Each structure stands twice: as C-alpha cells, then as structure tokens.
Amino acid sequence: MSQKRTRQQQKRNKKRKSKIDSHKKVGSKLISPFNQIPNTSYMSWVNDRLPCMLWAGLLLNGLGRDRAIEIFREIGFHIGNLFREVENRECELPRVGIYGLSTLDDDLQDKFFELIFEEKKSVDALKPLVLIESLPLANKWRVYLGERLEEDKGLWTSLADTISMLLDHQSQESTDCRWAYLIPIINSGKVHLQNEQQFKEYIQYPHYEDQRKVRPSIRAMEMQFGDGMMDYEYFSEKKVWAGNFWKECKRETSCFMPKPELSCIEFDLIKTVSSVKTIWNDLSGHFAETDEFTHVQAKRDASFGFCFYALTLTLEGLASSGKLLTAKLALRMLAEIYITFKYLISLGDEKLWDVYRSYGSGQAKLTFLKLDEVLEDQPGYIKKKNIEALANEDIYLDFQNIDLGNWAKTDLRKMSQVAGCKDIYDAYYSWPSSYAHGQWCAVKDVVYTTCHNPLHRLHRIPRPSPRYEDGAEKDLILLFNKILDLLNDVYPSFEIRAGLVDNT
Numbered sequence: 086m087s088q089k090r091t092r093q094q095q096k097r098n099k100k101r102k103s104k105i106d107s108h109k110k111v112g113s114k115l116i117s118p119f120n121q122i123p124n125t126s127y128m129s130w131v132n133d134r135l136p137c138m139l140w141a142g143l144l145l146n147g148l149g150r151d152r153a154i155e156i157f158r159e160i161g162f163h164i165g166n167l168f169r170e171v172e173n174r175e176c177e178l179p180r181v182g183i184y185g186l187s188t189l190d191d192d193l194q195d196k197f198f199e200l201i202f203e204e205k206k207s208v209d210a211l212k213p214l215v216l217i218e219s220l221p222l223a224n225k226w227r228v229y230l231g232e233r234l235e236e237d238k239g240l241w242t243s244l245a246d247t248i249s250m251l252l253d254h255q256s257q258e259s260t261d262c263r264w265a266y267l268i269p270i271i272n273s274g275k276v277h278l279q280n281e282q283q284f285k286e287y288i289q290y291p292h293y294e295d296q297r298k299v300r301p302s303i304r305a306m307e308m309q310f311g312d313g314m315m316d317y318e319y320f321s322e323k324k325v326w327a328g329n330f331w332k333e334c335k336r337e338t339s340c341f342m343p344k345p346e347l348s349c350i351e352f353d354l355i356k357t358v359s360s361v362k363t364i365w366n367d368l369s370g371h372f373a374e375t376d377e378f379t380h381v382q383a384k385r386d387a388s389f390g391f392c393f394y395a396l397t398l399t400l401e402g403l404a405s406s407g408k409l410l411t412a413k414l415a416l417r418m419l420a421e422i423y424i425t426f427k428y429l430i431s432l433g434d435e436k437l438w439d440v441y442r443s444y445g446s447g448q449a450k451l452t453f454l455k456l457d458e459v460l461e462d463q464p465g466y467i468k469k470k471n472i473e474a475l476a477n478e479d480i481y482l483d484f485q486n487i488d489l490g491n492w493a494k495t496d497l498r499k500m501s502q503v504a505g506c507k508d509i510y511d512a513y514y515s516w517p518s519s520y521a522h523g524q525w526c527a528v529k530d531v532v533y534t535t536c537h538n539p540l541h542r543l544h545r546i547p548r549p550s551p552r553y554e555d556g557a558e559k560d561l562i563l564l565f566n567k568i569l570d571l572l573n574d575v576y577p578s579f580e581i582r583a584g585l586v587d588n589t
C-alpha cells in the first residue's frame with residue numbers, strides 16, 4: 086500500500102474511532118451522544134409529529150414545492166399576526182399541525198381554512214384527508230373536501246406517496262413541513278430568536294442564507310415546539326390522535342412485501358468441498374512425519390487437533406453454501422479456535438497446554454456425572470460411554486479435577502489482545518455471536534423484512550423464507566488458512582492451504 090493510501094486509511098480509521106469515542110461509558114453501557122443531552126425529546130417524528138404535518142405534505146405533493154411553500158408562508162404570516170392581535174387567547178400557541186389546529190381559537194381555525202383553500206387546487210391535493218375517520222376538525226375539513234365516498238379508496242395511494250416522502254425526518258419535504266409548522270409560531274412573537282439574522286432565515290426560507298445551516302436549525306426548533314414544550318395535555322392528545330391515524334392506515338391497507346433478493350452460490354460448492362477435504366490426508370501425513378513419541382503431548386495434540394477440527398467446521402460451513410446460519414456459527418467457532426491457538430503459542434508456556442487439555446477433560450467428567458446423577462431424561466446426542474471414555478482419557482476420572490469458568494481464567498476478548506489478534510475477534514467473533522445467542526438484530530435479519538407500504542411506518546413482517554444472502558465462504562477459508570499458518574509456525578513445514586473453486 087502506498088504511503089498516501091496508508092495515510093488516507095489512517096484518517097478514515099481515526100474518523101471511525103471518534104464515533105465510538107463520542108459515546109460516554111456509564112457502567113457497562115455506552116451512552117450515545119444524542120442521549121447525553123438532558124431533557125431530550127421523546128416524541129418521535131414518524132410516530133407522533135409526521136401525521137400532524139400531512140396537510141403540508143399533501144400540498145407539496147399536489148401543488149409542487151414553490152406554490153406549497155408560498156401557501157405555508159401566507160399561513161405563517163396571517164395566523165401568526167392574527168394570534169398576536171388578540172390578547173388573552175385560550176390557545177397558548179398557533180399550532181397548525183392537524184391535531185394542533187383543533188386546539189386553536191375559532192378565528193384562527195377559520196383563517197387557516199380560508200387561506201389554504203384560496204388556492205383552488207388545494208381541494209384535489211388535500212382530498213386524501215377525507216379517508217381518515219379520526220381526523221380532528223373533520224367537519225371543517227369536509228366543508229371543503231366533501232364526504233368520503235366509496236371511490237375515494239384509491240386516494241390511499243396518494244397518502245402513501247406523501248408519507249413515503251416524509252418518513253425521513255431530514256428530507257427536504259420533511260424540513261419544509263417542519264418549517265410550515267414553525268412559521269406561524271415565529272410570527273406570533275411567542276418565540277425569542279437569537280437575532281434579526283435568524284428571523285430572516287426563518288421568514289425568507291428557503292431563499293435566504295446557506296440552507297445547509299438553516300435547515301438543521303429549523304428541524305431543531307420544530308422538535309422543541311412539536312414536542313409540546315411541557316404542555317402535557319397537548320403532548321398526550323396529539324399522541325392519541327397520531328396513534329389512531331396509524332391504526333387506521335394499518336386497518337385499511339395491506340402490507341407490501343418487497344421482492345426477496347435472488348441468492349446464488351458464488352463458488353463451485355462440490356469441487357471446493359472435495360478439494361478442502363483432501364487437506365485431511367495432508368494433515369494426517371504431516372502429523373505422522375513430525376511424531377516422535379507416544380506419550381501425552383498436549384501441545385502437539387492440541388495444535389493438530391485445532392487444524393482437523395477447523396477443517397471439519399470449514400467443510401460444514403462450505404457445504405451449507407456459506408450462506409446458512411450455521412456458516413456464521415462456523416465462523417465464530419473458527420475465530421475462537423484461532424484466538425485460543427494463537428494465545429497458547431504467544432504465551433510460550435508449555436504448562437498452559439496441559440491446563441487447556443485438563444480443563445476439557447474436567448468438562449467431560451462434569452457432563453458424565455450429570456448424566457449419571459442429575460438428568461433423568463438423557464439427551465439423544467450424547468452417549469454416556471463415549472463421555473466416560475473422554476473423561477478417562479489421560480487420568481482416571483476419580484483423579485480428574487473440574488475447573489469452572491474459562492479454562493485460562495480470562496476471556497476470549499482479553500486472550501485476543503494478549504495474542505495480538507483483536508482484529509479477528511472484532512471481525513469474526515462479536516457479530517456472529519449475536520446469531521449464536523439469538524439476539525434481536527440477528528433474529529430480525531434472518532426472519533423479518535420491512536413492509537414497503539409507507540402507511541405502515543416501516544414495520545417488520547416475516548419473510549416468506551429465511552434470508553440467506555451473505556456468503557461467508559471467503560471468511561471460512563481465510564480463518565481456516567490462518568489456523569494452518571499457526572500450525573506451520575509451531576510444526577514446520579506445512580504449506581498446503583485451502584481455496585475456493587470458482588463457478589465456471
């Protein structure tokens with residue numbers, strides 16, 4: 086790698102590292118930067134605030150951005166000023182979200198409807214609102230939009246188009262809607278802006294100043310006001326209406342299952358498995374060539390044993406096309422074997438190989454005792470005789486101690502640090518462990534997909550079959566070869582390595 090590329094890589098690594106560093110460690114948790122801010126808003130954009138901005142989204146969709154923005158500006162100006170003109174109003178703020186409108190004084194509501202329907206095309210654009218049974222101020226909306234008719238069912242598609250535009254809270258359309266919500270409040274004089282400059286940025290949006298700076302500022306302020314500003318009644322009622330809206334969408338429309346990606350095996354499975362299988366004989370040959378004694382040789386037995394065991398795992402992972410769940414589990418097991426093997430070599434302590442071996446025998450004794458004394462229903466996969474023979478292998482079972490916990494009195498992560506292979510731990514142990522433990526993300530990844538109906542808020546639905554798309558075949562081969570490298574270091578020379586046979 087050239088020096089320039091190395092520096093670029095280091096820069097990238099530094100950037101990545103800073104993302105983890107920006108988390109704050111509290112006990113065993115890493116707290117994300119956003120959650121370190123006190124009094125963070127818990128009203129979600131998609132769940133609670135987006136439904137309130139549907140009228141603005143529908144206008145953007147139906148009239149085009151320029152015309153819609155001008156209507157938002159008109160509403161912002163007139164509603165804001167009208168709010169300011171009357172003292173001791175019942176409503177605290179001129180909120181123009183679909184729920185917020187229902188909390189406004191009558192004169193403000195009437196002004197809103199008058200302004201929005203001055204544009205003739207607004208009727209068609211806003212027509213999908215008639216679909217919503219729980220619509221606040223339904224009577225007022227229906228004066229302009231008419232009653233819901235049977236043929237209006239097709240309007241769910243327009244509603245879905247609008248919502249898909251707004252699901253991303255930072256999209257241009259979402260930001261426009263969030264500005265539409267904010268602008269009457271700004272004009273009402275109920276908010277203290279930093280200075281004249283900020284006032285102009287809001288009032289003249291999106292034509293004044295650098296929008297890369299203005300847009301985030303609008304979103305941040307909308308989040309505060311849309312959240313209710315400690316107005317508990319507004320907060321809870323708005324949540325109820327939003328919840329009802331999403332329930333209706335689910336009830337009235339069907340899920341949309343995305344087409345599963347086509348999955349094909351990207352290597353010649355049969356030829357690869359046959360070729361990797363031949364390494365068993367090569368390993369056996371090398372074992373015989375380097376064997377001088379017949380007494381117990383913990384290091385030798387373990388070193389070759391790791392390789393044969395890794396070969397078995399690799400073959401099974403490959404035979405499952407590298408794509409099945411078991412291929413990921415094979416990767417995790419290979420990573421553990423590699424780290425353990427490298428750790429034993431790195432420490433250079435001959436006695437440690439005995440500890441490793443004796444721990445295993447102790448586990449066999451413990452299992453044997455449990456089969457004998459504890460378990461009434463014997464599991465089919467263990468043969469008691471076999472376990473007894475394993476436990477008795479080196480010394481009589483009666484003299485075998487049983488160690489509890491990790492065999493090396495440490496954990497695999499620390500072992501990988503000591504052995505200088507933390508990269509393998511990070512790349513091949515941590516994530517496959519999620520699959521081994523059945524953690525949520527693994528479960529979600531394999532069995533669920535996201536419904537593509539925007540009216541369903543990107544919820545999860547079961548796939549027609551498990552997701553078998555990511556191939557682990559290259560990683561299986563890589564780890565297996567790394568284990569063979571270790572054997573070559575301690576019992577040279579073993580140069581044979583595994584490889585994938587291409588599909589031709």
Ligand SMILES: [Zn+2]
Pocket residue numbers: 339340341536537538541544546
């Ligand atoms: Zn759905």
